[in-house]
Amino acid sequence: xxxxxxxxxxxxxxxxxxxxxxxxxxxxxxxxxxxxxxxxxxxxxxxxxxxxxxxxxxxxxxxxxxxxxxxxxxxxxxxxxxxxxxxxxxxx
Amino acid sequence: xxxxxxxxxxxxxxxxxxxxxxxxxxxxxxxxxxxxxxxxxxxxxxxxxxxxxxxxxxxxxxxxxxxxxxxxxxxxxxxxxxxxxxxxxxxxxxxxxxxxxxxxxxxxxxxxxxxxxxxxxxxxxxxxxxxxxxxxxxxxxxxxxxxxxxxxxxxxxxxxxxxxxxxxxxxxxxxxxxxxxxxxxxxxxxxxxxxxxxxxxxxxxxxxxxxxxxxxxxxxxxxxxxxxxxxxxxxxxxxxxxxxxxxxxxxxxxxxxxxxxxxxxxxxxxxxxxxxxxxxxxxxxxxxxxxxxxxxxxxxxxxxxxxxxxxxxxxxxxxxxxxxxxxxxxxx
Numbered sequence: 001x002x003x004x005x006x007x008x009x010x011x012x013x014x015x016x017x018x019x020x021x022x023x024x025x026x027x028x029x030x031x032x033x034x035x036x037x038x039x040x041x042x043x044x045x046x047x048x049x050x051x052x053x054x055x056x057x058x059x060x061x062x063x064x065x066x067x068x069x070x071x072x073x074x075x076x077x078x079x080x081x082x083x084x085x086x087x088x089x090x091x092x
Numbered sequence: 093x094x095x096x097x098x099x100x101x102x103x104x105x106x107x108x109x110x111x112x113x114x115x116x117x118x119x120x121x122x123x124x125x126x127x128x129x130x131x132x133x134x135x136x137x138x139x140x141x142x143x144x145x146x147x148x149x150x151x152x153x154x155x156x157x158x159x160x161x162x163x164x165x166x167x168x169x170x171x172x173x174x175x176x177x178x179x180x181x182x183x184x185x186x187x188x189x190x191x192x193x194x195x196x197x198x199x200x201x202x203x204x205x206x207x208x209x210x211x212x213x214x215x216x217x218x219x220x221x222x223x224x225x226x227x228x229x230x231x232x233x234x235x236x237x238x239x240x241x242x243x244x245x246x247x248x249x250x251x252x253x254x255x256x257x258x259x260x261x262x263x264x265x266x267x268x269x270x271x272x273x274x275x276x277x278x279x280x281x282x283x284x285x286x287x288x289x290x291x292x293x294x295x296x297x298x299x300x301x302x303x304x305x306x307x308x309x310x311x312x313x314x315x316x317x318x319x320x321x322x323x324x325x326x327x328x329x330x331x332x333x334x335x336x337x338x339x340x341x342x343x344x345x346x347x348x349x350x351x352x353x354x355x356x357x358x359x360x361x362x363x364x365x366x367x368x369x370x371x372x373x374x375x376x377x378x379x380x381x382x383x384x385x386x387x388x389x390x391x392x393x394x395x396x397x398x399x400x401x402x403x404x405x406x407x408x409x410x411x412x413x414x415x416x417x418x419x420x421x422x423x424x
Contacts, residue, residue: 017121036101059125059171060180 006076006087007042008049016070022053038072046088047076115164128173130164132240155236156305158364158371163239165363169355177248181255184345191341192262200338201266208336209267215327215397216343217264217278218288222319223257225295226250229311236304245356249312252353256346263342287396290389294382305364306378313357314382317413318390318406320350326405327397358420365421376423383410383424 008023010016012034020039023030030043041047054062064085076087107113108122111131116122122130138149148155153163172180195201201209230250237243261275268274282288294315301307324346332340365372387410394402414424 014124017123036099059169059176 004089005042005044006047006074006089007040008047008074008087009038009040009072011070011072012037012039013070015066018057019049019054019067019070021057023047023049026050026053043087046086048084048086051083123171124175125168125171125173128175129168129240129244133238133243151238153238155238156303157374158303158305160364160367160371164241165367166239166241166360167363168241168245169359170352172245172248174244181252184348185255188259188342188345191344192266195338195341196266200341204336204338205334208331208334208339211327211331211336211397212263212267212339213274213277214281215393216260216323216339217274218282219319219323220257220260220275220278221282222291222295222315223253223260225298226311226316227253227257229298229307232299233304233308237308242308242360246308246312249353252349256349259342259345263339266342287392291386291393294386294389308360309375309378310382310386312353313361313417314379314413315386316350316353317357317416318383318386318409320346321409321412322390322394322405323397324350326409330398354416358416361417361420361422372421372423379414379417379422379424383413 010019016039020032020041023041024032026049027043027047029045030041030047033040033042049064049067051062051064064080064082067085074087077090079086079088107118107120108116109127112122112126113120115130116126133151135151138151141148142150153160170176170180227250230246230253233246234243234250237246264274264278265272282292298307298310298315301310324343328340328343328347361375365375387406390406391403394406396402398405417424
């Protein structure tokens with residue numbers, strides 16, 4: 001059976017760039033697609049944004065909640081903690 | 093009638109400046125920090141040598157014995173350029189202002205015991221002069237240093253030091269209910285009280301170092317690495333237990349500032365030491381020299397300031413500093 005994809009769509013701007021870079025670092029299978037004004041990141045099975053990776057890239061402490069400032073859409077069940085946000089399809 | 097709405101993507105011809113693209117690669121947007129840092133300082137076509145020192149060009153790598161292949165290898169982990177720096181400090185200043193007005197409004201210092209107030213006058217207020225020295229030294233590094241990656245940070249650093257001196261002044265004014273007696277006395281102490289003379293000697297010796305990288309090591313790495321944990325962490329902590337919790341509130345900026353600045357100096361040491369063994373030896377030698385001198389200078393102050401064994405605290409902060417630096421690759 002094919003693994004279902006999860007995706008995350010962010011606005012294409014200065015703030016989103018390091019988030020995308022962090023996702024690319026931490027999720028080997030993530031595919032990034034630039035559509036006008038937006039960045040769509042698709043990944044088979046799951047996709048995780050780590051707070052530490054983004055903090056490292058922007059040089060200051062980054063709050064997971066800041067993701068919402070540039071978040072357009074997402075799919076998948078959300079597992080959110082202080083240190084990461086993970087999208088995945090729950091296994092039945 | 094049917095409307096056909098379609099989007100058309102217009103790709104920018106360039107994603108960043110050429111000098112940034114040369115470092116990070118084409119087809120990649122540079123961050124603001126990269127764009128405000130990489131290769132901003134001029135490197136060629138200096139028509140005249142400075143009249144005040146014709147041995148060198150205006151910007152000259154040979155002003156320091158440290159040799160770097162690339163002077164933009166230094167990455168500030170905080171990624172401070174003018175914009176991020178001012179925003180970060182504005183936020184911190186708001187917090188500090190709130191703390192000051194809270195302490196004033198609630199009269200928190202009125203209830204502080206006499207001994208704590210006297211410690212502010214005796215041991216915190218004279219540090220204004222150390223901060224001024226640090227301001228001078230960082231201006232010197234900004235002036236003679238090479239590469240925006242370093243000089244922009246030292247400029248910010250020198251402004252920070254004036255801010256810290258102002259906080260110390262305000263703290264003393266608060267303790268003395270707006271009389272300047274404490275401040276005048278502290279200057280008197282700085283100039284003539286025994287326990288301060290060795291430290292003043294060190295500060296003045298650092299003024300006349302010619303190699304800006306050595307100034308950096310002596311001031312920003314060794315001196316700050318010893319004084320800040322000793323005074324704003326350990327001494328302020330002791331004052332808190334003696335009933336001066338307001339003091340901890342009013343010096344919190346210094347604590348925070350040090351923790352943040354250490355991230356930068358650690359990165360700086362690491363990159364420089366990795367470059368070559370010659371750099372590593374030179375840095376280690378400077379650290380050994382200045383850490384010995386400054387710990388000696390701090391001992392008499394510490395012995396007076398702490399109720400316990402003050403000299404032991406100096407040894408402790410020295411140990412911490414050397415351990416931290418050896419983790420960055422120095423042989424100390």
